[in-house]
Amino acid sequence: MYGVCGCCGALRPRYKRLVDNIFPEDPEDGLVKTNMEKLTFYALSAPEKLDRIGAYLSERLIRDVSRHRYGYVCIAMEALDQLLMACHCQSINLFVESFLKMVAKLLESEKPNLQILGTNSFVKFANIEEDTPSYHRSYDFFVSRFSEMCHSSHDDPDVRTKIRMSGIKGLQGVVRKTVNDELQANIWDPQHMDKIVPSLLFNLQHAEEAESRSPSPLQATEKEKESPAELAERCLRELLGRAAYGNIKNAIKPVLIHLDNHSLWEPKTFAIRCFKIIMYSIQPQHSHLVIQQLLGHLDANSKSAATVRAGIVEVLSEAAVIAASGSVGPTVLEVFNTLLRQLRLSIDYALTGSYDGAGSVGTKIIKEHEERMFQEAVIKTIGSFASTLPTYQRSEVMLFIMSKVPLPSLHQAVEAGKAGENRNRLTQIMLLKSLLQVSLGFQCSNMLTALPSSFLDRLLSAALMEDAEIRLFVLEILISFIDRHGNRHKFSAISTISDISVLKLKVDKCSRQDTVFMKKHAQQLYRHIYLTCKEESNVQAHYEALYSMLVLISIELANEEVVVDLIRLVLAVQEIAQINEDNLPAYNRCALYALGAAYLNLISQLTTVPTFCQHIHEVIQMRQKEAPYLLPEDVFVERPRLSRSLDRLGPEVFFRQSKISEVLGGSGYNSDRLSTPYVPQLTDEDRLSKRKSIGETISLQVEVESRNSPEREERAPAEEITYETLKKAIDSVAVEEQERERRRQVVEKFQKAPFEEIAAHCGARATLLQSKLNQIFEITIRPPPSPSGTITAAYGQPQNHSIPVYEMKFPDLCVY
Numbered sequence: 001m002y003g004v005c006g007c008c009g010a011l012r013p014r015y016k017r018l019v020d021n022i023f024p025e026d027p028e029d030g031l032v033k034t035n036m037e038k039l040t041f042y043a044l045s046a047p048e049k050l051d052r053i054g055a056y057l058s059e060r061l062i063r064d065v066s067r068h069r070y071g072y073v074c075i076a077m078e079a080l081d082q083l084l085m086a087c088h089c090q091s092i093n094l095f096v097e098s099f100l101k102m103v104a105k106l107l108e109s110e111k112p113n114l115q116i117l118g119t120n121s122f123v124k125f126a127n128i129e130e131d132t133p134s135y136h137r138s139y140d141f142f143v144s145r146f147s148e149m150c151h152s153s154h155d156d157p158d159v160r161t162k163i164r165m166s167g168i169k170g171l172q173g174v175v176r177k178t179v180n181d182e183l184q185a186n187i188w189d190p191q192h193m194d195k196i197v198p199s200l201l202f203n204l205q206h207a208e209e210a211e212s213r214s215p216s217p218l219q220a221t222e223k224e225k226e227s228p229a230e231l232a233e234r235c236l237r238e239l240l241g242r243a244a245y246g247n248i249k250n251a252i253k254p255v256l257i258h259l260d261n262h263s264l265w266e267p268k269t270f271a272i273r274c275f276k277i278i279m280y281s282i283q284p285q286h287s288h289l290v291i292q293q294l295l296g297h298l299d300a301n302s303k304s305a306a307t308v309r310a311g312i313v314e315v316l317s318e319a320a321v322i323a324a325s326g327s328v329g330p331t332v333l334e335v336f337n338t339l340l341r342q343l344r345l346s347i348d349y350a351l352t353g354s355y356d357g358a359g360s361v362g363t364k365i366i367k368e369h370e371e372r373m374f375q376e377a378v379i380k381t382i383g384s385f386a387s388t389l390p391t392y393q394r395s396e397v398m399l400f401i402m403s404k405v406p407l408p409s410l411h412q413a414v415e416a417g418k419a420g421e422n423r424n425r426l427t428q429i430m431l432l433k434s435l436l437q438v439s440l441g442f443q444c445s446n447m448l449t450a451l452p453s454s455f456l457d458r459l460l461s462a463a464l465m466e467d468a469e470i471r472l473f474v475l476e477i478l479i480s481f482i483d484r485h486g487n488r489h490k491f492s493a494i495s496t497i498s499d500i501s502v503l504k505l506k507v508d509k510c511s512r513q514d515t516v517f518m519k520k521h522a523q524q525l526y527r528h529i530y531l532t533c534k535e536e537s538n539v540q541a542h543y544e545a546l547y548s549m550l551v552l553i554s555i556e557l558a559n560e561e562v563v564v565d566l567i568r569l570v571l572a573v574q575e576i577a578q579i580n581e582d583n584l585p586a587y588n589r590c591a592l593y594a595l596g597a598a599y600l601n602l603i604s605q606l607t608t609v610p611t612f613c614q615h616i617h618e619v620i621q622m623r624q625k626e627a628p629y630l631l632p633e634d635v636f637v638e639r640p641r642l643s644r645s646l647d648r649l650g651p652e653v654f655f656r657q658s659k660i661s662e663v664l665g666g667s668g669y670n671s672d673r674l675s676t677p678y679v680p681q682l683t684d685e686d687r688l689s690k691r692k693s694i695g696e697t698i699s700l701q702v703e704v705e706s707r708n709s710p711e712r713e714e715r716a717p718a719e720e721i722t723y724e725t726l727k728k729a730i731d732s733v734a735v736e737e738q739e740r741e742r743r744r745q746v747v748e749k750f751q752k753a754p755f756e757e758i759a760a761h762c763g764a765r766a767t768l769l770q771s772k773l774n775q776i777f778e779i780t781i782r783p784p785p786s787p788s789g790t791i792t793a794a795y796g797q798p799q800n801h802s803i804p805v806y807e808m809k810f811p812d813l814c815v816y
Helices: 002-010 014-021 033-045 047-066 070-086 092-108 112-126 140-150 157-178 190-205 228-241 245-261 269-281 284-300 306-325 332-352 361-387 391-404 417-439 453-462 468-482 512-533 540-556 560-579 586-607 610-626 657-665 684-688 694-708 723-752 755-781
Strands: none
Touching: 014 033, 014 047, 033 047, 033 070, 047 070, 047 092, 070 092, 070 112, 092 112, 092 140, 112 140, 112 157, 140 157, 140 190, 157 190, 157 228, 190 228, 190 245, 190 269, 228 269, 245 269, 245 284, 269 284, 269 306, 284 306, 284 332, 306 332, 306 361, 332 361, 332 391, 332 417, 361 391, 361 417, 391 417, 391 453, 417 468, 453 468, 453 512, 468 512, 468 540, 512 540, 512 560, 540 560, 540 586, 560 586, 560 657, 586 610, 610 657
């Protein structure tokens, strides 16, 4: 019997005998190394036997697992690992199938040790680079099983940690094996990403929040390397680092869903950490895809709680800072359009108290508080995005934001009604806050490109609105544009400093572009500064901003002509407080006096004209003795010292225009211009800035025109209102309407009429104008008749006396 068995054993295939010989009688003795070397040599010599060796090893392992002979299971896996590392031939694909079948068998076991053993073998296999791809191999089971191990809830904490780490290592192995091989299973499919990414985030979520981590940890202690959170972070970085352009969306979407399902936007700490990992791991040119995913998610959650939306916006802000090296994508304005749309939605939510427009009164206060936090987060994010953009794109963004501000103008009407006024005011404030965030740190050498007419007109239109907060924002925005050398903080407090050299101001010569800008827009800026000074609702912050504005124009944009105009403007502001036609309170009048003193003190030292400085210093000294409440040191304090006897002040405490014109005229400045009082020219935009409805426009225009007409002093103090006067007023309004209609028809004609008709019309007018000019030239050039009719020259010949062309006096209409 034994002979028969021995004979049958000798007839068994050689590969089976070699496989059986690697197993010792006692599993504790481990793998028989000499026999293992024989098996390896045989496999290398006859690679076609590899699939049979693998199948037989798989058969033995499955039998040993079912019989709970775990020692032999470990030996079989060790043999498989050594065969995998040694054999790199074309026939390894069939061997791998048997190997993966054995690994799957181990992972299906309920024993943690067998799961860990199978994972370790799979990781070793994943590090092997195969020569030929496999078209039929599937890793679906391994992705599912490793993801399940990442969520292990074993009772023993140590065992639970080991299982989770094995699951993470397994997912890392799957990614390495498949991510770079297009012929393998596509690991970037949503069905796989929806399992891999949440599993890694789940382990990251359980990290200790108290321990701060750098965005790109290169070194870590051994204890940190053993933690599932650290391992999951490294695996996530590796996964995202391998993501191509078309795979970013599938990798980011599970992150957003995981944060939604686990309510992780509200604390926002973990969400920010996740997206920092993402932004530092992906390729820089793909950063804008992550930004677009977050913006789309923000739109999808537009009716979620304000805290959730605020968390998403905070993550956007952090991501934008990290993406500063690249661009936020080809649709820059779409990014800001989304954020501004969310801002307007939040304003509506705050006003109605609910997301459907019919909220209850009980929840309105809470909603308003939450929405206000969200609005501040959006404004911060807009600033973060803008800081990453080049100068030309920031200019476009500022024009875009300004175009969204609802302003009463000739071409745009605001929403009517009390609810409409509240909505308009909140929208104006939030958009101007956003614009201020964008303008901070904006550096542009050419003010014409930084402040184009379309932008400046709308911005200055808001400077004349009744709301004091809006006016202050406009001033701050203008200051941030003009301050290109960082001088603003050096004179933030208004004072009459005796030596401005201690301020260490950075003063450059006015460039040609700045000169052109001031020639084009100076009067517009002066007019709005002048009108802003007349506002009764101004507080200390307004006067500080006005002072900064005046000083910055003097430092950044001033030539001799601008300095003269600024001095005239400040003297006109002094006259506002002195005459007090608008019945300003005592504080406003004292503040205007103090503002003028502080500015003239500074500009006199900048011009370095001794007699000018002496006059300013004398007036300031006189105020210190007689009227200290006219100086900034007594006005712009917590408890200002005011006086009610402002109408009884002597001329010695005022800056005299005649004196300043005299001293500056002697130093080369234009004395004629200095001696001319500044009078602002009101425009239609200025008149309409404070209207509350379109119906009040005409009456407001008539009122402003009558108030500012030069004949106002000549009229009687009170005019009797009769039927005839009312009829004349109505007729004048009708004439204005006819004139406005005529202008509209002219514009429409030039827009829609054929070119030949316009050319003929202009040609006829040009011919008529030329004939008139010829008549004027004949009258001008013709010499006046002398008593003798001719003038005799030295040689006795009669000669007509003609005036040179450059000495002729032409009418104003003929000169252009």
